[in-house]
Amino acid sequence: MRVLQVCAEIFPLLKTGGLADVAGALPPALAALGDEVRVLLPGFDAILDGLQEAVVVAELQPPPALHWGSGGARLLWGRLPAVGEGVTAYVIDAPGYYRRPGGPYADANRHPYGDNHLRFALLGWVAAELAQGLDPFWHPTVLHAHDWHAGLAPVYLRAAQQARHQHFAGSVFTVHNLAYQGGFAGHHFQELGLPSGFWGVNGVEFHGQLGFLKGGLYFADRLTTVSPTYAREIQGPEQGCGLDGLLRTRGVDLSGILNGVDDAVWHPATDTLLPANYAVDALDGKAACKAALQQELGLAVDPARPLLCIVSRLTEQKGLHLVLEALPGLRALGWQFAMLGSGDAWMETAFAEAAAAHPADIAVRIGYDERFAHRLIAGSDAIAVPSRFEPCGLTQLYGLKYGTLPLVRRVGGLADTVADTRLETLDRDATGFVFDEFSAGALLWAAERAVALFRRPADWRTVQQRAMRQDFGWTAAARHYQALYRQVSA
Template sequence: MKKILFVTSEAHPLIKTGGLADVSGSLPKALAELSQDIRILIPYYQALKTFGNVRFVCSLRVDNRNVNILETRMPESNILVWLVDYPAFFNYPGNPYVDEQGNAWPNNAERFALFCRVAVEVAMDRVYQDWRPDVVHCNDWQSALVPAFLSLEHDRPKTVFTIHNLAYQGLFPADTAATLNLPGQLLHPEGLEFHSLLSFIKGGLVYSDRITTVSPTYALEIQTPDFGYGLEGLLTHRNPVLSGIINGIDMEQWNPEGDTLIARNYTAATLSAKKTNKTELQKRFSLPVTDQIPLFGLIGRLVEQKGIDMILDSLDEILGMPLQIVLLGSGEKSMERKLMNYAQLYPEKIAVTIGYDEALAHLIEAGSDVFLMPSRFEPCGLNQMYSQRYGTLPLVRRTGGLADTVVDAVPQTLADNSATGFVFNEASAGSLLEAVKRAAILYDNSKAWKQMQINGMNKDFSWERSAKHYLDLYQNL
């Protein structure tokens, strides 16, 4: 049994801004179910929801500040959560990282440096809890200084650092290092300096024992200039300790057999019942109710990263084909406007909802025939996995986690029953259009289509599978 300290700046359902929270809420639970002793360390934000009692653990003097550690639990589990309580830094309303206007809190460097220093005190058992982790697992830039600080400790635990999205690096002006009282041993170009800036994420990339990211393909992509954001050289240098592990999905929340948010439940054995959801979706959006043509669904942020521009550039041609599109999301105002215009011009073919609605997201997953996800980059991605679970065939670009979780429908994969969707290579409107055509043509082959649905529904995207990979990693340290 390993003792694991899981250091994160967000965890669902305590607090969430993105995918990191989903991982931090699910992976520790899956590891605990594999009988590991895991504890989560997270800042005690004003907006953090606690479940059950919060008890006082201890007070520490860290970097000339008095910090309290409090304890609560993850709901529906016995996992202890230790809260770093320092109101001057964490008792802000709303989002952990930005204010109401979306501007980063001006003292983010100080806030998360203090969080990292407290993590080191916990990791070295200087909080007198008679609990010393074997492994400290840190996530994204907010906890990336932990491996750097631990590198200066004698007889330290092993460190793992996970990159959830390399686009966010925690870059600050060079003079921040003095404000933070950072040890001089860490301040050089092979350490935390990055082009005369201070880089938090380099703390994890340079000093951790193992680096992971959220898919094998993304692990390769971040070693290239297109995806490396200037860190590709360092990541290539650390390639021997870098690997990718696909995130799992919440198999209870996303399960067509028991989903209470859809019109009718179904399984791989009762796939014909899925049509009820398609009918419900068509009715809800006043689209012609028919099963003769495929219904394409899209849920996501309407931004260039998600390939929405490619959809817009090919939409005239796509809407000339026998198909329907239902879209849910929000993002860049110009993209929202263009999509709404199409919905007004072609009310029989495309329906657009701006915003986010959890119940509708479930109905779109259940009621669509094809799920559109033409991302330019996607470290892991979740909806392509939800879709396969719901017998909805994902149409994706070959990047990141999409490349690792969707098997393209080509003659060989159709023959050996491994095909689960449609994959295109180039980030262009033309390539996307070709894939949409392929999907529309194959839809008429109901036998092949149903086999692909069953292939996808039978795949194991559970967190247990991912947790076993992490456990192997910990054990090999």
């Protein structure tokens, strides 16, 4: 099958979250199973810098209702060797829209760009044009769009198929986080060049707003999200974000497919970013990673102290306010704590103040550093993901891979990937520590159980090695996507 993956970012060229990891890992996994995959991306500076051997496919001529900013727009095609050998991409070179000094979605002051509805409508429109033969040498049989940025791709595709009474390609729409919906003022619908009938409850309208994510959910042939539990959760009012009714209606078309871990990037035996490598049956290198991390962060270098880490956006959704509340209790239990992340300003300040007050026990780095994230996870004993909701989660998967036992709340993909350690599960399927109530007290109770296990090195190693043997590679996920592709391309 010929698959066009449509997304706004891709690891390692441009990353703001887990979407980029998926976008970078899924094409090679599908290619290994025999699919021909190309990626469609906006022409952000980081993307264009990574595009090699680029050729011009077309000068883009949008419908009269649309305008793509100053400087026009053209479609390039080339290789992305940083992503993977053989990975090729279409890149929309529209300087007026994408070549800006801020981030991909917001300016340097974190204010969303006022023309985001047009910037990402362009992404969806080009995807549909490729399905109709914009590139005379290649057209997809399946269009796979990711998150709200690509939410209009299935919409434009459906509009074209209705207008021309022809089936061009099947469509799959993957939601990585339902909370980010791409909502814009309703009057912007007139700027998109879509048929008037596409506005309304049976279309892209969502409570009077233009909803990019709503459009993808309504018009795509099949829907997926990134874990089976999250697929069930978003069909209820608590986590449905106002779209649970639509999702229940489309429940037969909705699948939950777990994200994977790219072994080429995340594997303790081959990771060149670590001070020492290690494997499931040769764990001495992990102790060396811990000692090096404690020294690097200025923590007390003590192998007998358990070290808990977090790599996360600092938001209440991620449960980081619970961690702040639990820090005194964690220290009392004997934990050291190290964190890498950025987000809400008040949280950044609070964590930095805690680290300044207890430098031997707490270390905090504000921002994101991919290289340090590898060292942090490898050098820690446990990794916390205490989310209010979590579509899939990747850091707990990295923790499993690196023998850094996850301490998670039983929600979304965390529930699907981590098995709680209890007396009756110790010798069976335990891989981490799971709690249910969204509270600092519940987090601390799980942390206390983790400390108790840490004090029994033989039992800790049993769970640690079982965690490292879990298979969350991309092959299984790619096979599930292939099955969906066959359904929509038939």
